[in-house]
Amino acid sequence: MQIKILGCSGAKSVGKSPTSFLIDNKILIDCGSVVSKLKSDFIADNIGCLLLTHSHFDHIMELPFLLELLLQDGKNPFTVFASGDSIDSLYSNIFNFESWPDLFQIAEKEGKELHLTEYTNLETISVDEYRVTPVKVNHTVTTHGFLVDDGKCSIGFTGDTYITDSFWEQCNNKKNLKAVIVDVSFPGHMHEEADITKHMSTDLISRELNKLDSKQIEILISHMKPKLIDEIKSELKKAKPDFNLTFLEDGMTLNF
Ligand SMILES: [Zn+2]
Ligand SMILES: [Zn+2]
Incomplete structure (x- = not known):
């Protein structure tokens, strides 16, 4: 499985782009930078x-x-998968004809294959040869991580999260799990910000990683706040010398 890091920053500035990952040039996770x-x-x-x-x-x-690009140029069917709460939020806050037109409705009227489909916690969905399992995590709004399995290997994505159990349990059930992309937004001293915004700090992720059965799994650090990257890196390297850590950067390509 190949993962291109289109964006992995916890902010947006010159050279720093918000979250988007591309799997095998076919499947996108999140739409911060596409x-x-x-x-x-x-x-x-x-x-x-x-x-x-x-x-x-x-x-x-x-x-x-x-969506606008797909409406104009799309030749193939395209599906956006989201939780019911995320779908409600998209319709009330974005595709409400006030912030932006409802492009899904327009696509339907034009007979275009552009769909918004709800997923359910722990119900695996099939996309081509991939099996994707959404796992509810712990953030300020309804959020799911994903386990993506191509039949040979699996990769986990926590999404934005705070302390959680079920995601790590699902990781431990995946015997072919090679890597997990985790949200680490703050260094240890910013624990109050982490608590309020329900993200991981270096202290929290250090404890969370102990829930993983295997230390062979590559841990890919994402969503760092740009000004805090050096602090986060040095704290995590010190706290978890026995883990296989990679600090993600925009533009990286990883193969598993
Ligand atoms: Zn985020
Ligand atoms: Zn978030």
Whole structure:
């Protein structure tokens, strides 16, 4: 499985883009940085689905433009998978004809295969040869991580999360799990910010990783706040010297 890191920042600034990952050039996870990173033709020709972890702005900000592109240039069916709560939020806050038109409704009227489909916690969905399991995590709005299994290996994505158990339990059940992308937004001393915004700090993730049965799983650190990256890196390297840590950067490509 190949993962391209289109964006992995906990903020947006020059050179720092919000969350989007691309699996095998086919499946997107989150829509913080898609149309600004991939050519329109490439998107229209190759990508058939987007999995949304939650409705926070940094994870959906390019969705209106992605849908517009697909309405104009899309040749293949495209499905956005989201939780029921995220779908409600998208309709009430974005696709309400006030912030942006309801492009799903327009697509339906035009007979275009552009769908918004609800997923359910722990109910595995099939996308091509992939099996994707949404796992509810613990954030300020309804949020799901994902386990993506291509039959040979699995990769986990926590989404934005705070202390959680079921995600790590699901990871331990996946015998072919190779890597997990985790949200680490803050260094240890910013525990109050982590508590209020329900993200991981370095202290919290250090404890959370002890819930994993295997230390062989590669831990990919994402969602760091740009000004805090150096602090987060040095604290985690010190706290978890026995773990296989990779600090993600925009533009990286990882193969498993
Ligand atoms: Zn969030
Ligand atoms: Zn976020």
